Amino acid sequence: MCSPFFGTWYSAMMTVAEPVFIRPTRNTLLAGARGRVLIIGLGPGHDLPYLPDAATSVTAVEPNPTMRAVAAARAQRHGIAVDIHAAFAEDLPFADNSFDTVVLPLVLCSVQDMSAALAEVRRVLQSDGQVLVLEHVHAGSEGPLNRVIGATQDAMERPWMALTDGCHPNRRTQEALRKAQFDVSGLRRVVPRGLVPSPMSILLVGRAFPAAA
Numbered sequence: 507m508c509s510p511f512f513g514t515w516y517s518a519m520m521t522v523a524e525p526v527f528i529r530p531t532r533n534t535l536l537a538g539a540r541g542r543v544l545i546i547g548l549g550p551g552h553d554l555p556y557l558p559d560a561a562t563s564v565t566a567v568e569p570n571p572t573m574r575a576v577a578a579a580r581a582q583r584h585g586i587a588v589d590i591h592a593a594f595a596e597d598l599p600f601a602d603n604s605f606d607t608v609v610l611p612l613v614l615c616s617v618q619d620m621s622a623a624l625a626e627v628r629r630v631l632q633s634d635g636q637v638l639v640l641e642h643v644h645a646g647s648e649g650p651l652n653r654v655i656g657a658t659q660d661a662m663e664r665p666w667m668a669l670t671d672g673c674h675p676n677r678r679t680q681e682a683l684r685k686a687q688f689d690v691s692g693l694r695r696v697v698p699r700g701l702v703p704s705p706m707s708i709l710l711v712g713r714a715f716p717a718a719a
């Protein structure tokens with residue numbers, strides 16, 4: 507997950523793909539960020555320019571040094587103060603209840619242990635905090651098209667992971683969030699405008715909240 511090749515390739519690819527396919531969804535989602543914000547898996551930093559004034563501080567974790575360098579340069583270009591940590595979602599270097607908003611931007615596909623990562627998100631998030639979710643996910647089994655896409659995602663998992671530094675194309679992210687005690691009723695599945703349903707285009711988007719105990 508720290509390959510310099512992937513860091514360089516992904517950053518270059520997203521320079522073109524992000525504005526066309528992801529930006530409108532990301533922009534709308536991030537408009538809801540508030541308070542102390544933690545971005546997990548910052549990557550090349552495309553979230554940074556869309557954070558509203560209501561975000562009072564910005565912290566990020568990103569294990570890949572190539573991505574960290576690209577994100578730091580993007581932050582500097584946009585005049586955004588961000589504290590970037592070389593750390594993993596599964597072991598966040600922050601105290602309990604440190605953040606009001608945690609952003610999960612296309613990262614749960616890549617973490618090694620999704621339940622450990624979500625337990626850490628739950629720990630560092632205030633009890634009245636929110637999680638902003640933008641993740642590509644398994645197509646599920648509703649209807650023939652989703653079943654075909656889901657079977658394709660399952661079949662391509664190993665080769666895809668080898669090509670993309672460990673990205674799982676078939677994560678059941680909504681179920682994992684629910685198991686980690688998040689209220690997922692604010693999440694919805696979308697296919698970005700300009701794309702057709704395919705193994706990488708089914709996104710889970712919206713806000714999740716710590717479920718009442």
Ligand SMILES: C[S@@+](CC[C@H](N)C(=O)[O-])C[C@H]1O[C@@H](n2cnc3c(N)ncnc32)[C@H](O)[C@@H]1O
Binds near residue numbers: 568570
């Ligand atoms: C598909 S990229 C997404 C990057 C960026 N968030 C975006 O929206 O374009 C996945 C990112 O997650 C990072 N990552 C992988 N495993 C991680 C982990 N265990 N904890 C935190 N970040 C991780 C990768 O280094 C990479 O930057």
